[in-house]
Amino acid sequence: MLKTSVENSFLANISERERQIIKRLPDYSNVESLPEIWPLAAQKFGNTVALRDPHAQSEVVLTYTQLSQQIQQFAAGLQALGVKAGDRISLISDNSPRWFIADQGMMTAGAVNAVRSSQAEREELLYILANSGSTTLVVEDLKTFQKLRERLEDLPIQLVILLSDEAPPEAETLKVYSFPQLMEIGAQHTLEPVQQTRNQLATLIYTSGTTGKPKGVMLSHGNLLHQVTTLGAIVQPQPGDMVLSILPTWHSYERSAEYFLLSLGCTQVYTNLRSIKQDLKKFKPHYIIAVPRLLESIYEGVQKQFREQPASRQRLINFFFGISEKYIKLRRTVEDLDLLHLNPSFAERLAAVMQAAALEPLHLLGERLVYKKVKEATGGRIKQMISGGGALPKHIDDFFEIIGVEILVGYGLTETSPVTHARRYWRNLRGSAGQPIPATEVKIVNPETRQPLPTGERGLVLLKGPQIMQGYYQNPEATAKAIDPEGWFDSGDLGWVTPQNDLILTGRAKDTIVLTNGENIEPQPIEDACVRSPYIDQIMLVGQDQKSLGALIVPNLEALEKWAESQNLQLCIEDKIVTSGTSQTINLESKIIQDLFRQELNREVQNRPGYRPDDRIGPFKLILEPFSVENGMMTQKLSIKRHVVMEHYRDIINGMFA
Structure with missing residues (x-):
């Protein structure tokens, strides 16, 4: 009971704090358009x-x-x-x-x-x-x-x-x-x-559709004004x-x-x-609105400069970053901002305070000798960088926290104008998408039954608020799928909420893949193009929050065997020789096979109508077990259960992008 009381008080204090912050900003509450x-x-x-x-x-x-x-x-x-x-x-x-x-x-x-x-x-x-x-x-x-x-x-x-x-x-x-x-x-x-009036349509923003045809997101003046009048709760320029x-x-x-x-x-x-x-x-x-890819490019530029330093200087830099990484993790424990260990005990916090105090002098020395110069490369006046359009990689989050540049991550979709959640500077829970912005609700439900789930359980993220779109232009069927009769918008994302109402995203329930440059990719049309290759039996694109698309490919072994024979190659699959070529023994990991599939992917993707550079498939992995109803990776209608496949091949997918 005491814990619940503290949590409710905490949420109430945040709400009041934001109310007071917004009061100090220019008032546009009476504006209609x-x-x-x-x-x-x-x-x-x-x-x-x-x-x-x-x-x-x-x-x-x-x-x-x-x-x-x-x-x-x-x-x-x-x-x-x-x-x-x-x-x-x-x-x-x-x-x-x-x-x-x-x-x-x-x-x-x-x-x-x-x-x-x-x-x-x-x-x-x-x-x-x-x-x-x-x-x-x-x-x-x-x-x-x-x-x-x-x-x-x-x-x-x-x-x-x-x-x-x-x-x-x-x-x-x-x-x-x-x-x-x-x-x-x-x-x-x-x-x-x-x-x-606020209810009047202001703009149509076209976003990817599952058939390849973009859908016109209808945003009203009220949708956009909600962002103008409430984002001051996050940053106060x-x-x-x-x-x-x-x-x-x-x-x-x-x-x-x-x-x-x-x-x-x-x-x-x-x-x-x-x-x-x-x-x-x-x-x-003072501010930069960024996507993860932009922050990664800044990080990579800094790392390149580090690598150009003499070996002794590199060792010193690595030493300080190692110390500071431990320091910021201890500081998160003290402030109850460690996502992997929320609500630490008094003893755990006390231990973290003492350990952080021991490391702080070295962290401050690193700031004076190393981090200050890195910070100056951003101009030296950054109050906050705002990151959205995809998940921020953990090492990027850690890096900017170490050098003292605050990153506030926001979350939302085109259909939500877009911001529904954001991390606050007073509660910057790394790894989270933050708490709802004012007047916004979140509900986690079972993806199949749509029944609400308890706090902490993973499910489908539903959103409600004044920023939710009016619908898809001239597409009532898609609108009805996206927004239920009670006004809850289906984000297509999977996640859970902490007791303090921070949203933690864990994956996609819908097909759309969002790259780190913020581009939305609908995988189905690209997959349909790829299976035209005689060597590709099944394919599933991956790449959520990555720089490029990747693919899991089930090869057509019969076609592959015929190709190997035509090349006089001895093909070995799962330690079994399946062709009798004499020129060379190869397996699915051999360069000659990898080059064949690379060539097939490039041709089919680039020949697809409406090809964009972001459609290009980067890393891929050949797997032997087909997606099927029997192994739970396909529905009865023979659609791939993407979240099931993602979970099953999680380590392989992570390895592809490592």
Whole structure:
């Protein structure tokens, strides 16, 4: 009873703490639509720089006053050219201040935008244009327009806006305007205010579908405003704080983070993979919105520098990191933040306090001699890095904790706008996805029966809150599968919650694989392509929270034996000779077999319609036991039970990515 009382008190204190934190931030609770924020932000932050792009052809610097004015000008230009409230507009572009102006200009005019990268495959973009019913197309540049041009006649597109300064093509049957031309038109027209409510649709973000066709996630103004008004419980930026922006701005994660940070008067600096190392030192950011892959690349860069040091220096560095790793683990025990050993006894905490005190002088010495210089490579002013879009590897979490850079991991999906959970700086439980953000509920249920499970038991993660999407656009069947009648959204993730309500994710129940760069991959279409190879009988893709896809492959032994005979090879399987070749004896691990399967995978994956570089399969393992109903790895409908296979081959999969 005492334990339960303490836990409830702890949760109540956190709730009150967050309530007090949010009270100190600018109040947007009475705002009904996202674009209403920017005139208010202009009043509050005026001449503070909002957006800065040092890598544009000519550097762009916009204050909050200028940003608000340009958003309204863009909206007025759209209205003058016939765009009406409720119209669909496809925004096909990548990171730039003009993307943000266009995005919020469309919403200010009352339109709904469908967003995607200009680098996406043409067929995918054309599907989005058609499915969304867009009548206006806003593209990054002339090159993007020309990529789509020949098929636009089949779509209801009436107006095209280039976000570049390029002159529109001559003798063009469509109405095409450059960004400066649209802004000039907007300057000459008065913006007609559009009354909007929180329930109105704001944007469509297309995410992967199981058939390969993307699904349009319907996010309302209320969904997005929930993120703006509650993420202050996680981080509390100050006006003028510097934020580096590197993730795709059309992803729900980066997008909601930008809305939130800019609503509080931060200065957003656009960077890219080529420039981030220099920009960290030049702009000294206070915050970075990151995916695990970005943090891994920073880590790998540091490790490369360590390896270039003299051997004696390397030994010293390794000594300090070894000491500090022990120190941070003891400190976690003291603070009850050790996921592997929650709720330590008084005696265990006392022992950890004493051991940590003994190691602290060496940890502080390591900080002075080693970690401080590493921290300076990030600019030296980082308050927090926010990581999402996939699980953060343990060694990355440990590394940044050792050097004194705080990482707060968040969790969510495009369908949840996206944040539902996040680690707080006062409860940074490494290995967890954090506690629910305000007004958000989580329920763990049995994946088969959907009955709630007790605290600590693993099951399917269901989510509920104001950030849950309205549904999938023009896809009521998929919507009904994702959201039950009581409003619980099926995340497709497996996990459990601690007594303090921290969410611990343990795997996927649904098929989608999320790589460390944040990309969502639907495995079924790729697997379907791979089994066209005569040598592949069955295949299951893996790679959740990895840099690339991997695969478990059940080879077609009959076809493989025929191939070996044609090559005059003696093939040995499970210590049994199955062909009578004389030139060489090989088995499934032999390079010649591995090269054959590598060639087959590359060909079939790359020949698949809609191929993307992220579809490429990296490591793979040949296994002899087929997936079947009898061994529990397939359903009665002969679908692979992915979570069962993952559990059965866990060690092999971990070894593939080691």
